Amino acid sequence: MATGYGRVSVPFADKRITEISCHALGAHHLFPDTGTVIDIGGQDSKVIRLDKHGKVVDFSMNDKCAAGTGRFLEVMAERLGVALDQLGSLSQQAEREIEISSVCTVFAESEVVSLIARNQPKAEIIRGLHKAIVGRVWSMVKALGVSGAVTMSGGVAKNQGVVRLMEAKLGQAVHIHSEPQIIGALGAALAALRGGKA
Numbered sequence: 001m002a003t004g005y006g007r008v009s010v011p012f013a014d015k016r017i018t019e020i021s022c023h024a025l026g027a028h029h030l031f032p033d034t035g036t037v038i039d040i041g042g043q044d045s046k047v048i049r050l051d052k053h054g055k056v057v058d059f060s061m062n063d064k065c066a067a068g069t070g071r072f073l074e075v076m077a078e079r080l081g082v083a084l085d086q087l088g089s090l091s092q093q094a095e096r097e098i099e100i101s102s103v104c105t106v107f108a109e110s111e112v113v114s115l116i117a118r119n120q121p122k123a124e125i126i127r128g129l130h131k132a133i134v135g136r137v138w139s140m141v142k143a144l145g146v147s148g149a150v151t152m153s154g155g156v157a158k159n160q161g162v163v164r165l166m167e168a169k170l171g172q173a174v175h176i177h178s179e180p181q182i183i184g185a186l187g188a189a190l191a192a193l194r195g196g197k198a
């Protein structure tokens with residue numbers, strides 16, 4: 001079973017299904033009460049609504065722009081000299097956030113550079129960055145609507161700072177698996193097990 005953007009380039013695959021279906025299946029398998037999946041990966045972010053069988057009902061995706069994706073955080077972590085897996089815990093040490101006013105990754109990066117030059121606390125900058133990414137993804141969540149429990153997938157679900165801010169926006173706790181980056185792969189394997197049906 002091949003999935004993802006490169007699924008057409010896997011010559012030995014027997015079948016191919018979309019990553020959207022895979023994330024829905026994987027999340028439903030791990031957390032059967034999932035009604036909404038928020039997947040924030042390195043290159044795109046997606047919000048998926050599913051029925052009680054794990055089948056996709058509707059989805060929204062941003063794959064046009066790095067803002068609202070993990071790439072945004074990768075760029076900023078590098079600028080700040082902070083490891084990706086430290087962003088979450090650092091941001092939670094901040095009592096407030098410094099607002100990042102640019103939506104665009106390129107402009108936000110220069111904003112961060114000047115904040116660093118002005119010796120602003122890194123934790124507050126990071127919290128501001130988390131707020132920016134959550135705001136971007138939130139506009140998709142709001143447009144699609146939330147039903148049932150929410151599961152977050154993708155690498156950014158490992159970032160506790162982003163997860164907490166998303167929970168505050170949603171007004172509910174979200175399911176986070178210990179391995180959120182392989183939920184799509186799990187879904188692909190489950191689809192293969194079912195003979196290729198999503």
Ligand SMILES: Nc1ncnc2c1ncn2[C@@H]1O[C@H](COP(=O)(O)OP(=O)(O)OP(=O)(O)O)[C@@H](O)[C@H]1O
Nearest residue numbers: 041042043044070071073084085154155156158159
């Ligand atoms: N240990 C970690 N702690 C915090 N964030 C992390 C960690 N590992 C990865 N990330 C975040 O996850 C992102 C990558 O997510 P993921 O692996 O789901 O992307 P992908 O599936 O390869 O890409 P896409 O789905 O967008 O095509 C990175 O950009 C980074 O922001």
Ligand SMILES: [Mg+2]
Nearest residue numbers: 041042154184
């Ligand atoms: Mg992905």
